Amino acid sequence: MRFNLWQSVKISMTIVGTTIGAGFASGREIWEFFGSYGEGSSGSILLATLIFFAAIVTILQISWRNHTSHYSEILKVIFPERIALFFDVLVLVFLLSSTLVMVAGSGATFQQWNGSFNIGVLVMVVAVLVILFFDVRGLMSMNLVLIPVMTTVLIFVCFHFLHISGWSASWSETPPTSLPVWPSAITYAAFNMLSLLAVLSTIGKEVRHQGEIWLAGAISCGALGMIAYLYNYSLLKVKDLISQYEIPLFALVRDYSPVWVFAISFVLWLAIYTTAVSNIHGLASRLSDWVRLPHWLVGGTVLLLLLPLTQLGFATLVTYLYPLYGVLNLFILTMIMLYPFSSRSKKKSL
Template identity: 25%
Template sequence: MKKWSEAFQVASVYVGTIVGAGFATGREIVEFFTRFGFYGTAAIFLAGILFIVLGSKIMLVAIDLEAKSFEQLNEYLFGHRLALVMNLFIMVMLTGVCAVMLAGAEALFMEQLRLPPRTGLMVTVILTLIVMTAGVKGLFAVNTFVVPLMVIFNFLVMLLVLKTESRIFVPIHVSGWEEGGKAVLSAFSYAAFNLALAQAVLVPMAAEIKDRSAVTLGGVIGGLLLTVILLASHISLGTLPDPAGYEIPMAVIVKGLAGTFHFLYLLIIYGEIFTSVIGNLYGLERQIRGYIMVNSFWIHIGLLVVVYLISHVKYGTLLEFLYPLFGYISIGFLLLLLIKPTKAR
């Protein structure tokens, strides 16, 4: 029972780290999968296999290397010099994603709940500090609560949508091997980018647990849950005439359902924002602790100050440059992870 309990906690943190606000709004799913119609469905299963196999492998290698942070994993994969570049990119991207998530929480509280400015930001910062003081146990607690809600919500929405709409993907016309090839590449890109960032959390978490069977099972459960959530959202979004034409396509679907779903949807969005923030901060803190011996609380304070300042800068231009570049590097990370064996003790 202990192994299954630990495995589910690992799976919850894995899923909570991968998904974010872009996932909850549906925009991310449309961009990577739904715009390819039925090819997108096949691409989801491919991405799911990569999440199952490579998510588990990241954690197993972390245990074998006795890695305290993602720096050691990247050094094993890339070698010392290239690892320095990869580690720098990961730290920049983790900080950037945290800033975007914090800005998203602020917008959610202001626009949807009509609360005063800074309310969402302050609530998120305070909750983050409380959770971070508990370390990996705090990560487990939050994600074990939020992730089941995500799964239930996405299934309920899919079932309600299918009751009222019998046609799926009919308006999306994609054909030919070229579109199929793009869908496959999209699946690899999606898995590569997310796994490269998720290693910041998966590596120190696995090294702390040290149970190979628990993390392997957790990786399998987490990968399956990600596949299920992606598939449910993909099917729901496929009923829209033009899913790519909406900024927040999932909101369009939820709006047509029962009014009570709207508040639940907001809760899910905030939950996904919050799990991304705490997961990324946990990974950054573990990395920084390798260089400076300061109490974790003050590292979290410093990181939140930096993230807060970045969230007020026009970060979009920087991300437009970094995301594609990081995407290419992530493909390299994915290929090396597939090729490299787990290190023997």
């Protein structure tokens, strides 16, 4: 098969769209995993980017070679069968809870706009269903349109802030943190791994040439690394203000007009949306193996079943659900990173 540059671009935008959720776009993840450690955190962003690249290429290689349709088939390649079944269930529960958080996040966003929580939830459900009608190609096309918009806004905000405040470092008097930063880089990469696994496992069959995998990984990780570095550098300049903002991004745009603030908050909603689409796509792909129905119908049914639970609230869901998956994420990331050197990989290549 011939190498297709455009296919690499579409895959890379899907990777970025899956990773830039509300936590990344709001600056909260960047600050908690990197900026809060001080000026030495820039190097850990590079480490996280390299881990991302290795994991993305490995998952896509497995998906491409095995023509996988969902994440369970990836797990069966990197784990023994019984362990794979155990993690299959855990990843399924993670995707369900993560989707629930994203849908509730849409409701919370509409509340910030002086709207209705329930309307925000329903808008998210309908918007996700529209993409599910077109399956994996709809997912890739959506990210191809939305991700350039989202990343452009985030880069513009950082550049504009740095242009006004000055590009030179201004935290030289800040005492260095006593904690090493590199473990946080590994934790951050692991934190995003399950959503990437769910999506990339469905994309391998879209790859026509191995070079598309490497280029998609390079483009996506280059974009994510650059944005994370700019974001982190900008947030370090307003480190004394971060505690005053639940969304650190607003510390960078505190002097912007209300119109601009609304536009930026809309970008945050889009980040929630792209993550929700990725998660529900991964869910529908897995469940369709058990329920022989179209993906959009499976995904729509899941969303409807989750609706009552959104009333628990966005903050409550994040507080109790996300920490539960820390160990799970780290273990799966470790197995993905070790797979190319494992005996299971060598047997596959024979």
